[in-house]
Amino acid sequence: xxxxxxxxxxxxxxxxxxxxxxxxxxxxxxxxxxxxxxxxxxxxxxxxxxxxxxxxxxxxxxxxxxxxxxxxxxxxxxxxxxxxxxxxxxxxxxxxxxxxxxxxxxxxxxxxxxxxxxxxxxxxxxxxxxxxxxxxxxxxxxxxxxxxxxxxxxxxxxxxxxxxxxxxxxxxxxxxxxxxxxxxxxxxxxxxxxxxxxxxxxxxxxxxxxxxxxxxxxxxxxxxxxxxxxxxxxxxxxxxxxxxxxxxxxxxxxxxxxxxxxxxxxxxxxxxxxxxxxxxxxxxxxxxxxxxxxxxxxxxxxxxxxxxxxxxxxxxxxxxxxxxxxxxxxxxxxxxxxxxxxxxxxxxxxxxxxxxxxxxxxxxxxxxxxxxxxxxxxxxxxxxxxxxxxxxxxxxxxxxxxxxxxxxx
Amino acid sequence: xxxxxxxxxxxxxxxxxxxxxxxxxxxxxxxxxxxxxxxxxxxxxxxxxxxxxxxxxxxxxxxxxxxxxxxxxxxxxxxxxxxxxxxxxxxxxxxxxxxxxxxxxxxxxxxxxxxxxxx
Numbered sequence: 001x002x003x004x005x006x007x008x009x010x011x012x013x014x015x016x017x018x019x020x021x022x023x024x025x026x027x028x029x030x031x032x033x034x035x036x037x038x039x040x041x042x043x044x045x046x047x048x049x050x051x052x053x054x055x056x057x058x059x060x061x062x063x064x065x066x067x068x069x070x071x072x073x074x075x076x077x078x079x080x081x082x083x084x085x086x087x088x089x090x091x092x093x094x095x096x097x098x099x100x101x102x103x104x105x106x107x108x109x110x111x112x113x114x115x116x117x118x119x120x121x122x123x124x125x126x127x128x129x130x131x132x133x134x135x136x137x138x139x140x141x142x143x144x145x146x147x148x149x150x151x152x153x154x155x156x157x158x159x160x161x162x163x164x165x166x167x168x169x170x171x172x173x174x175x176x177x178x179x180x181x182x183x184x185x186x187x188x189x190x191x192x193x194x195x196x197x198x199x200x201x202x203x204x205x206x207x208x209x210x211x212x213x214x215x216x217x218x219x220x221x222x223x224x225x226x227x228x229x230x231x232x233x234x235x236x237x238x239x240x241x242x243x244x245x246x247x248x249x250x251x252x253x254x255x256x257x258x259x260x261x262x263x264x265x266x267x268x269x270x271x272x273x274x275x276x277x278x279x280x281x282x283x284x285x286x287x288x289x290x291x292x293x294x295x296x297x298x299x300x301x302x303x304x305x306x307x308x309x310x311x312x313x314x315x316x317x318x319x320x321x322x323x324x325x326x327x328x329x330x331x332x333x334x335x336x337x338x339x340x341x342x343x344x345x346x347x348x349x350x351x352x353x354x355x356x357x358x359x360x361x362x363x364x365x366x367x368x369x370x371x372x373x374x375x376x377x378x379x380x381x382x383x384x385x386x387x388x389x390x391x392x393x394x395x396x397x398x399x400x401x402x403x404x405x406x407x408x409x
Numbered sequence: 410x411x412x413x414x415x416x417x418x419x420x421x422x423x424x425x426x427x428x429x430x431x432x433x434x435x436x437x438x439x440x441x442x443x444x445x446x447x448x449x450x451x452x453x454x455x456x457x458x459x460x461x462x463x464x465x466x467x468x469x470x471x472x473x474x475x476x477x478x479x480x481x482x483x484x485x486x487x488x489x490x491x492x493x494x495x496x497x498x499x500x501x502x503x504x505x506x507x508x509x510x511x512x513x514x515x516x517x518x519x520x521x522x523x524x525x526x527x528x
Contacts, residue, residue, distance in 0.1 A: 217419050217490050219513070220422055220425070220513075223515070223516055224426075254511075
């Protein structure tokens with residue numbers, strides 16, 4: 001769980017890094033154009049260095065994260081952002097300084113959105129301190145005058161600039177901290193729901209596995225006694241029928257035990273229609289309980305090369321997901337078609353009732369299911385489920401055939 | 410006459426396997442607990458052990474070592490209702506056993522493996 005949160009956080013930082021890079025490049029272009037078109041020459045080695053630091057160095061590179069960890073890294077990043085903004089204000093002075101001071105608000109909001117209350121407090125206090133230091137230092141001249149225009153602000157201008165911005169910085173800090181705690185609370189709730197759901201599944205899984213194991217034990221006895229009865233009474237039709245039923249229950253039970261297991265299963269050429277039939281056989285009791293009908297058109301003739309149990313697990317998961325969404329009474333349409341260069345599998349849910357029927361279709365962009373090899377089935381499944389929830393509709397899976405390049409791996 | 414020990418907590422399974430194995434001409438001993446198995450191993454020379462995984466749980470490793478220590482030529486099969494592929498992964502002493510048998514298999518196949526191992 002912690003790894004997942006860390007990964008999420010790193011993803012956010014990478015995203016923030018891209019925004020930082022784009023902002024720095026735009027700012028550089030703006031200053032560059034000012035120099036050559038407008039005649040101003042803000043650009044000097046200090047400014048260029050700072051822009052380069054922001055664009056390239058203030059990024060969540062692995063080498064930094066390895067040394068300080070993602071939670072500490074955010075504070076370094078915020079501090080560097082604020083120092084760069086303060087330097088701009090110090091150097092530019094005048095009207096431009098007021099524009100650049102908007103950067104503080106962006107950092108404070110960003111801290112709330114990305115991290116948490118601690119980061120917001122840190123960003124707010126650091127912004128207030130650095131900003132006050134620059135403005136007061138320039139006004140009382142305890143900092144050397146570097147600003148480009150050598151502009152001098154009056155007493156009134158300086159203190160309205162200072163207190164106005166400080167008031168806004170703290171107001172933004174408060175707003176950002178509130179948003180951060182709200183975001184955190186929502187995330188906590190989401191994780192809690194996810195864990196509850198997982199725990200429930202885990203408990204049901206354990207109970208089911210114990211139950212199926214016992215069933216298989218008893219089936220062995222039934223099989224044995226059928227054999228003994230054959231030997232005693234010859235090949236009775238009734239015994240054959242019992243044997244048939246026993247074989248059905250055994251196949252069903254073994255299928256359940258085989259699900260969600262990380263096995264040494266090999267890639268095999270299988271008919272997708274057959275795998276769907278097997279998946280339906282497994283979920284049939286649930287479908288009957290929910291009064292959900294299945295309409296299937298399994299037209300594909302060609303086989304695909306895949307891990308059959310893994311594919312069956314995906315199909316079971318999709319059907320269960322659709323069943324849960326439909327609730328009571330409905331229809332799931334399953335179509336398996338051979339297209340020219342791919343295999344198309346369509347799952348479509350139809351909920352009976354007033355205006356709830358929805359048949360919107362969307363394509364699953366992941367081109368093939370063979371990426372199981374690289375990403376693991378759970379990841380693919382969770383993505384599938386997330387997409388199903390988001391779109392509340394049917395699902396089309398396209399499988400590339402063996403002859404294609406992506407397949408041969 | 411080769412001696413086979415069937416250990417399973419389920420009476421019906423034990424008895425059925427006894428009946429079928431006796432028909433194949435083996436002398437069959439049955440046990441329903443870990444203690445019974447240990448006792449039998451110490452008292453008699455067993456040629457083949459058919460152990461239910463569920464009955465022993467983690468103690469199965471210890472029991473395999475003990476059986477091999479007392480009779481290094483004894484053959485051991487583990488019988489289970491769970492998927493044998495999964496069990497195989499969690500079994501440390503899999504080199505010491507002949508194989509894993511699934512209770513979902515046909516009885517003929519189970520008998521065939523036992524006969525093969527003892528022939």
